[in-house]
Amino acid sequence: MLDRPAERNAIDATMVEELHGVCAELEREPGVLLLTGGTDGVFAGGADIAQLRERRRKDALAGINLRLFERIRALPMPTVAAVDGHALGGGAELSYACDIRLATPRARFGQPEPQLGILAGAGAAYRLVRLLGESVAKQVLLAGRTLDAQRALDLGLVIDVVPPEELLAAAHVTVDRMLRGSAVALRLTKLAVDAPEAAHPQLDLVAQAVLFEDEEKFTRMDAFLNRGSRGGH
Incomplete structure (x- = not known):
């Protein structure tokens, strides 16, 4: 859980380091990541502006937040962001790096970076195009449009909108539903979805070939066939 409530969960150097630690654990022992800002009406209000103010060219080229979000995006198992309240700037980009997003009615997604003299440089410029299409991405990135929860749901940015107490x-x-499937199938499906278009269909064929030989496939399919056989009597 993002836990800097007094700073509206602004992403600072300590949080970046802690999230890198979480990523390291999930790379060693793959599992589903669930990110939340709690239920205080804010997911993450962006980068810590006081720290951002002091960053210079070398810091931008180091990609402090971008490299973290790319690492989250590349985690072997699915990632889920539970967004209650504002996800702005780097906070929104953190949610975009996740595979699945849920929201409460008070969720807001926006990229106010140009108002601070910078751009959304931690993934929004290309992830939003893939998630929402070029037109909507430019509305958010250039025109400063904030997407409320209902609009995010209509656009498919979030899978569901639920009351804060149910988030x-x-x-x-959602996590449990994914985990009912084969972990290997989840990992290979995520690889296939995230791969560049040029990698298909060869990647799909290789991934399926691996799964066709996986013992869990036979166990799961036998169970399915046995259920069907019992249902017929």
Whole structure:
């Protein structure tokens, strides 16, 4: 859980380091990541402006937030962001790096970076185009449009909108639904979805070939066939 409530969960150097630590654990022992800012009406209000103010060219080229979000994006198992309240700037980009997003009615997604003299340089410029299309991405990035929860749902940016008190439970339902599937199939499906278009269809064929030999495939399909056989009597 993002836990800097007094600073509206602004992403600072300490949080970046802690999230890198979480990524390292999930790279060693793959599992589903659930990110939340709690239920205080804010997911992450962006980068810590006081720290951002002091960053210079070398810091931008180091990609402090971008490299973290790319690492989250590349985690082997699915990632879920449970967004209650504002996800702005780097906070929004953190949510875009996740595979699935849920929201409460008070969720807001926006990129106010140009108002601070910078651009959304931690993934929004290309992820939003893929997630929402060029037109909507430019509305958010250039025209400063903020997407409320209903608009985010209509556009497919979030999978569901639920009351704040139900957010974590709904997120766990989503996680549990994924975990009922084969972990290997989830990992290979994520690789296939995230791969560049040029990698298909060869990647799909290789991934399916691996799964066709996986013992879990036979176990799961036998169970399915046995259920069907019992249902016929």
